[in-house]
Amino acid sequence: MTFYNRIDELETLNTAFESPGHDFYVVYGRRRIGKTELLKEFCRHQPHIYFLSAQEAEERQREKFVEQVADYFDDRVPRIDGWDEALEYLGEKIADEDLIVAIDEFPYLVEENDSLPSYLQSFVDEHLQETDSMLVLCGSSISTMESEVLGHESPLYGRRTGQFDVQPFSFRQAREVILYDIEDAIRSYAVTGGTPMYLTLFDYFDSSLADNIRSQILSPSAVLYNEPEFLLRTELRSPARYMSILESIALGHTTPNEISGATGIDSGPLSKYLRKLQKLRLIEREIPVTASAKKSKRSKYYVADEFLRFWFRYVGPNRSSIEEAPGIVYENTIEPDLPNLVGETFEDICQEAIWEGIRREEFEQYSEIGRWWYGENEIDIVGLSPADDRILFAECKWTSEPVGCGLVEDLRAKSEHVQWGPDSRTERFALFSRSGFVEGLDQEVDDSWSLFNVGSIDRILESPTEI
Structure with missing residues (x-):
């Protein structure tokens, strides 16, 4: 995948690594936002150990991590019985090194062992701080990264030296990827938003926007056809009600009363769901710009991501029809209403x-x-x-x-x-x-x-x- 933008983030990471002393950075953000590409680009020309966590048993993950450390140092793989020993081994090996240790999808490791942040605290305090090396923890589960790494209750709280909440590309940044003329670029951005993976799925040379929508979103075999469900399951065990709320907002029900009426969710539980969706960067609460954020009751909610706005407006409510006749759905439902979506x-x-x-x-x-x-x-x-x-x-x-x-x-x-x-x-x-x-x-x-x-x-x- 071609690496785009993220110039400021790369410069900050490189400056931190090249400066004297240790560094501990936290990189997090939604799925598909480009965190892994950012890490790989950062590590590309630097001495590094890059470990990609997986959803598998703790013991196997730990074995793979130790094997990777041993391989980097051309060492015999030691016998390790726990994460405390694994991190002790890593600490011994980096004592005289200037090295990046990047752990991607860190929440997968925490799922298997919630004591891992405590072990990492000891690693940072007893080993990393005495080196010129850098630890980077990266993850797609915003809730896990904020609670288990950044939160006040986390053993790692106060130890990070920097962090990035990686955001989607702005339209200005996305123009590097979207090769249509300005009008079609605006239309296309209204569909994909600034998520790098979504942007790069479209063919801007040989396909029109309509062709890209049909092939990359409306085809049941396409990655983006079920993407929102996978995205929500990253954070939520039971996403059904959250899906209903997102759909109602995308269809124009923007006030709490309207959302409650459209979804059948009472105002009490609804406020909890809305706060969770805000925390996950999936919706935004807006008040009139002249009003007080704390006092105003004139709030409206908007789906924060353009692709999710598109999907919950056109794809989610019409999936049965899309399965049978995606072309008809595009021509009769999406195409006539698309200018309204683009206008937003x-x-x-x-x-x-x-x-x-x-x-x-x-x-x-x-x-x-x-x-x-x-x-x-x-x-x-x-x-x-x-x-x-x-x-x-x-x-x-x-x-x-x-x-x-x-x-x-x-x-x-x-x-x-x-x-x-x-x-x-x-x-x-x-x-x-x-x-x-x-x-x-x-x-x-x-x-x-x-x-x-x-x-x-x-x-x-x-x-x-x-x-």
């Missing part, structure tokens, strides 16, 4: 473009950017700059027709409902449009307005950040 992703990409413009000092500074709503009024993007009493209002339109004066007047009217800052606040406006703008619109608005088509967005996101 387009809003996120426009936010990304604003942040990138701020970083490059092409845009005025805003410290908070997000959605705003109250009653029937909604604004796609509102940016706040409290230090300057400045506020930005923006709408994002993924439509086939150019945007005209109607949207200008509509946004002006809605902005009057946003209660924030003094009456003398400075107001800025922006419109983002897939199909551009009616002729002469730029002459009809004053200099407090900015107009962006997809070409403008592409230009902003393709240029390297200077800061």
Whole structure:
């Protein structure tokens, strides 16, 4: 698999390893997010022992680990009776070494022996700290990594020298992989999101987006056809209710009351499920950007990953039909509604473009950017700059027709409902449009307005950040 991006993470890991003293890094994140490729790329040109854990008996895993250590040092495999002895052996061998020891899928080892973090604590305290070597623990089970490695209750708490919660690629990063033109790249990103494995399954040279969806998602033999179920089983023993919640949110039920009504789950248990899905990075809770995170009751939930949003909107609810006639499902269900899904992703990409413009000092500074709503009024993007009493209002339109004066007047009217800052606040406006703008619109608005088509967005996101 080709290695993409992760430049900052690689630089941080290399700098840490090349600096004097020991290091203990924790790398975690969802399945398919590229953790293993990051580790392999990091280790590629450095002295290292890379151990990939498996779901098998503890004794066999321990034997394989010791064999790998012995093989690296060209040593006879010793007789080892426990993980304490295995790590003692490793500690003796690295005493005078400058070496990376990377253990991938660490949660599999903890499943078989929950005392392993305690043994690793002794290894770090008694051996690793006296060397210039580096230990890296990596895992896909976010809950296990946060509780057994990073959590306050973990014996390893406070011993790490760095950590990475590996995130999906932003649209800007994903453009290195997606080779379509800008419009189709946005459409494609709305389907795959920024998960590297999903991105690289699509053929951007010889296949259209429709062809890729049919072959890589709607085919029952395709990897992505059942991917969400495998993803949830990484973290959850009984994922059925969580699947129902994700499907209801993907279909547009975004408030707790709406989700409860769609799933039949009472509000008490539902709040527990929602918190768990948030912790697993599968959903996000949003409040109006002008509201207080602790006090606001106007929360909405969104599926945090574009591919999961696509799957739970189109694949999960239609699997029986897909088994019989995937082409019909695409033509009658997915294709007509896809612009609505892409429109949601387009809003996120426009936010990304604003942040990138701020970083490059092409845009005025805003410290908070997000959605705003109250009653029937909604604004796609509102940016706040409290230090300057400045506020930005923006709408994002993924439509086939150019945007005209109607949207200008509509946004002006809605902005009057946003209660924030003094009456003398400075107001800025922006419109983002897939199909551009009616002729002469730029002459009809004053200099407090900015107009962006997809070409403008592409230009902003393709240029390297200077800061």
